[in-house]
Amino acid sequence: xxxxxxxxxxxxxxxxxxxxxxxxxxxxxxxxxxxxxxxxxxxxxxxxxxxxxxxxxxxxxxxxxxxxxxxxxxxxxxxxxxxxxxxxxxxxxxxxxxxxxxxxxxxxxxxxxxxxxxxxxxxxxxxxxxxxxxxxxxxxxxxxxxxxxxxxxxxxxxxxxxxxxxxxxxxxxxxxxxxxxxxxxxxxxxxxxxxxxxxxxxxxxxxxxxxxxxxxxxxxxxxxxxxxxxxxxxxxxxxxxxxxxxxxxxxxxxxxxxxxxxxxxxxxxxxxxxxxxxxxxxxxxxxxxxxxxxxxxxxxxxxxxxxxxxxxxxxxxxxx
Numbered sequence: 001x002x003x004x005x006x007x008x009x010x011x012x013x014x015x016x017x018x019x020x021x022x023x024x025x026x027x028x029x030x031x032x033x034x035x036x037x038x039x040x041x042x043x044x045x046x047x048x049x050x051x052x053x054x055x056x057x058x059x060x061x062x063x064x065x066x067x068x069x070x071x072x073x074x075x076x077x078x079x080x081x082x083x084x085x086x087x088x089x090x091x092x093x094x095x096x097x098x099x100x101x102x103x104x105x106x107x108x109x110x111x112x113x114x115x116x117x118x119x120x121x122x123x124x125x126x127x128x129x130x131x132x133x134x135x136x137x138x139x140x141x142x143x144x145x146x147x148x149x150x151x152x153x154x155x156x157x158x159x160x161x162x163x164x165x166x167x168x169x170x171x172x173x174x175x176x177x178x179x180x181x182x183x184x185x186x187x188x189x190x191x192x193x194x195x196x197x198x199x200x201x202x203x204x205x206x207x208x209x210x211x212x213x214x215x216x217x218x219x220x221x222x223x224x225x226x227x228x229x230x231x232x233x234x235x236x237x238x239x240x241x242x243x244x245x246x247x248x249x250x251x252x253x254x255x256x257x258x259x260x261x262x263x264x265x266x267x268x269x270x271x272x273x274x275x276x277x278x279x280x281x282x283x284x285x286x287x288x289x290x291x292x293x294x295x296x297x298x299x300x301x302x303x304x305x306x307x308x309x310x311x312x313x314x315x316x317x318x319x320x
Contacts, residue, residue, distance in 0.1 A: 002062075003029040003156055003188040004050060009059035011045050011212075019045040021212035022059070027205070029155075032182055032189045034199035034206045038308055042212040043192050047158055050190070051081050064155055077105070080154035084161050086145045090134040094125060097133065098148050105152035112151065119147045122180055124173075139170030143177055150181065156188045157181060163198060171198070178202055200300045208307055215307045223303050230272035231302050232279055234265045235292040245288065254278065257305050266302060 004027035011020040019042045027033040037043050048054040050063055052072040061067070066074045088097050095116060102112035120126055123143045128136060136144065142162060149157060159178070163171040175198065181187050193199055199206050200220050207217040216223060236242070242260065249267055250258050254275045257268040269275035272295045283290055 001029045002026045003031075003064060004033075004190065005060070005062045006046075006050075007060045009046075009049070009061055010057050011042070011049065011054065012057045019212055020049075020056075023209065023213050025207050025214055025217055027156075027188060027190060029188055030182070030186055031204035032178065032191060032202050034191045034193055034203040035209065036193065036196065036199055036206060036304060037209045041210050043209070044160075045212075047081070047160060047190075047192065051079060051158060052076055078154060079156045079158065080149040080152055081158040082146050082149050082160065082162060084164060086138075086141050088133060088141055088145055088148065090132075092133065094120075094129050094133060094144060097144065098151055101148040102151040107152060115151055115153065119150055122184060123147045123177055137170070139166055139173060142166070142170075142174065146177060146181075150185065150187075153185065154187060156190060159189060159191045161192055161194060163193070163195065171195070175202060196300045196304055206300070208304060210308050216303075220300055223300065224298050230269075230295050231298050232267045232269055232272050232276050233292075233294055233296045234267065234279065234283070234290055236263045236265065237289040237291055245286075248286070249279070249282070252278070252282065259301055259305055266296075266299075268302060268305065 004025075006023060006025045009020050009023040010018065012018045023042070023046065035043055035046070045054065049056050049061060049068060052068055052075050055069055061069075063075045064078050068075065089100070092100065098116045098119070099112055102115070107115070120129070123146070125140070125144060125147060128140055128144075133141070133144070146157075146159070146162065162178070163174050166174065178189060178191070179202065182189055191199070191202065203220060205217065206220055206223055208215045208223075236245070242263070246258055246260060246265065249255055249265065254270045255267050256270065259266040267275075267279065276293070276295055280293060283293070
């Protein structure tokens with residue numbers, strides 16, 4: 001069963017800007033669905049339509065079987081959305097914030113208290129009750145923000161870049177929270193993220209979109225199969241001028257794109273097993289030292305690069 005169904009969705013603003021262009025996607029009930037896209041691709045517009053804040057120009061969109069244009073109240077009662085900006089009130093306690101959220105959804109006091117106790121435990125918030133909300137770290141505030149949104153026990157939870165700006169430890173803690181929401185509450189999660197490793201680790205389904213329409217949708221494993229390109233990985237010995245080297249490799253006629261991760265370069269080529277030897281010869285001719293070189297299976301980063309880059313030789317920094 002589809003929790004969300006989008007067919008040939010278009011959105012054109014009064015200014016004439018087309019934010020969505022015949023977009024189609026589907027989200028199965030109970031899954032974690034990740035939407036990946038460059039800035040300006042239409043992610044925010046799509047979420048605003050799915051959460052009934054915007055009306056589409058054309059197309060059919062249903063959420064939990066309800067039409068977004070004619071059955072907004074039925075949808076709003078069963079969803080919750082966590083925006084990029086934390087929405088907790090620093091003047092209220094942890095529990096007061098959660099109870100206030102429950103009142104917005106008209107949850108009775110007894111039910112709200114039971115849910116609150118369960119969510120405090122699930123999200124690891126018990127130890128923070130004795131502290132003022134205003135002194136919580138960004139990661140803890142985000143956990144509380146999501147716990148508040150779960151007070152209505154929504155069937156679909158929209159998470160708009162929930163880990164943006166977090167350090168790696170806080171991000172890992174948030175990943176565990178997201179997994180628990182799925183497994184313990186059977187909630188469908190619609191996640192937007194700029195972190196490709198996040199989508200790879202969490203998602204049942206990933207959709208990559210650009211310029212208002214989908215490029216590909218499937219499991220992370222399927223997306224790796226979707227691209228036939230293999231990748232040549234080059235581990236460099238602390239290059240003094242990595243950008244110069246990247247420019248030189250990008251200019252090779254068989255290289256379609258490059259991704260850099262610290263001292264490792266990943267080159268998209270026409271036929272990696274053949275071009276592997278040409279790259280070895282290139283490095284030898286340029287007297288560039290390296291510790292390892294080999295053909296590897298494309299990662300989600302590489303797939304994203306190959307599908308979204310506009311110009312040959314584009315560089316994607318994986319440490320976003």
